[in-house]
Amino acid sequence: xxxxxxxxxYFESALTPLRDAVAPFDTVGPDYRRPTLAARRPxxxxxxxxxxxxxxxxxxxxxxxxxxxxxxxxxxxxxxxxATMSGAVSGALHGEAAVPSDWAKTVAEASRTDLHxxxxxxxxxxxxxxxxxxxxxxxxEGAFAALTGTS
Numbered sequence: 001x002x003x004x005x006x007x008x009x010y011f012e013s014a015l016t017p018l019r020d021a022v023a024p025f026d027t028v029g030p031d032y033r034r035p036t037l038a039a040r041r042p043x044x045x046x047x048x049x050x051x052x053x054x055x056x057x058x059x060x061x062x063x064x065x066x067x068x069x070x071x072x073x074x075x076x077x078x079x080x081x082x083a084t085m086s087g088a089v090s091g092a093l094h095g096e097a098a099v100p101s102d103w104a105k106t107v108a109e110a111s112r113t114d115l116h117x118x119x120x121x122x123x124x125x126x127x128x129x130x131x132x133x134x135x136x137x138x139x140x141e142g143a144f145a146a147l148t149g150t151s
Contacts, residue, residue, distance in 0.1 A: 001018065001021045001022060001052045001053070001055065001056045002055075002056070002059060003021070004017040004018055004020070004021035004056065005017075005018060005021075005055075005056040005057070005059035005060050006059055008060045009060065009062070010060070010067075011057060011060055011061065011067065011070060011071025011072075011074055011075075012074075014056070014057070014071065015071075015074065015075055015076075018053055018057070018060075018075065019053075019075070021052075021056070022049045022053055022056075025049075025052075026048070026049045027048060028048070028049065028077075032076075032077045032078070048078075049077065049078070049082075050078050050081045050082050050085060051085060053072070053075055053082050054072060054082045054083075054085035054086035054089065055086070055089070057071040057072045057075065057082070057086045058089055058090055061090075063090055063093055063094060064090070064098075065087060065090040065091060065094065065098040065099055065100070066100055066103075068086045068087065068089075068090045069083050069086060069087045069090070071086075072085075072086045072087070087099075096119075
């Protein structure tokens with residue numbers, strides 16, 4: 001996927017090459033509305049195309065949020081999932097400033113959702129998990145030092 005993606009700088013030219021790159025590994029098959037039986041079975045050889053295509057679009061767009069999401073939406077098939085994943089990764093890499101403010105405003109108003117609340121919650125949970133992990137690690141280090149007589 002990466003080899004196909006880095007050859008392109010605009011999503012329009014990348015759509016077919018990205019599909020061609022993921023097709024041999026795709027469980028759904030060429031007719032998205034009529035998936036093969038393999039789409040319903042776990043496989044060690046095949047996967048769903050959404051994440052590889054999302055990451056491919058991120059490479060095509062050079063990480064630019066707007067172009068990454070637009071390319072993902074224009075890919076077709078399960079494009080809402082692809083755009084959600086590629087946009088999330090681009091936003092995580094570049095921060096809130098990467099997301100066009102007019103897009104965020106439109107989504108927040110249409111969904112009647114505070115888009116900042118989940119981010120604050122995730123941040124708080126991340127800090128709590130980190131603090132607990134640090135405390136647990138220090139406890140283990142102290143127990144090991146007590147057992148081995150080292151400090």
